[in-house]
Amino acid sequence: MPKLSVAIGSDHAGFRYKEEIKKLLLSQGYTVRDFGTYSTESCDYPAFIRPTAEAVASGEFDRGIVLGGSGNGEAIVANKVKGVRCGLCWSEETAVANRDHNDGNVLALGERMISLEMALKIVQLWLETPFSNDPRHVRRIRQIEV
Numbered sequence: 001m002p003k004l005s006v007a008i009g010s011d012h013a014g015f016r017y018k019e020e021i022k023k024l025l026l027s028q029g030y031t032v033r034d035f036g037t038y039s040t041e042s043c044d045y046p047a048f049i050r051p052t053a054e055a056v057a058s059g060e061f062d063r064g065i066v067l068g069g070s071g072n073g074e075a076i077v078a079n080k081v082k083g084v085r086c087g088l089c090w091s092e093e094t095a096v097a098n099r100d101h102n103d104g105n106v107l108a109l110g111e112r113m114i115s116l117e118m119a120l121k122i123v124q125l126w127l128e129t130p131f132s133n134d135p136r137h138v139r140r141i142r143q144i145e146v
Helices: 012-027 046-057 072-079 092-100 116-128 135-144
Strands: 005-010 031-034 063-068 086-088 106-110
Touching: 005 012, 005 046, 012 031, 012 063, 012 106, 012 116, 046 063, 046 072, 046 106, 063 072, 072 086, 072 106, 086 092, 092 116, 106 116
Parallel strands: 005 031, 005 063, 063 106, 086 106
Antiparallel strands: none
């Protein structure tokens, strides 16, 4: 089975984890495009998060990962893009639920909120967990998309 393609973007506060996640994904054969930022210099996160989310919504990439200090602003921006279902995850359980119940296509992480080890575990689980296709969840997702 071919690996997914992943769009990734962050602000300055998520830059370090973004770089580590990219290394992990590339080492496992994922196609990855980095939408920035490219340093820890202070920047405005919407400039990097919106293009990442738009690349997923357009179908150019299968999934997206967005990072910041808390991940909250990044999730908000990503969810403003029609067709994106971005979940802010902070544990293995939230990552699995985002995929299994919500068919999440963008993952938000907060570098200041979780360890790098946990962030990498979350990414791995989130990418490997399929959507359940449970009729309850399908019905609820359809209600989101109105």
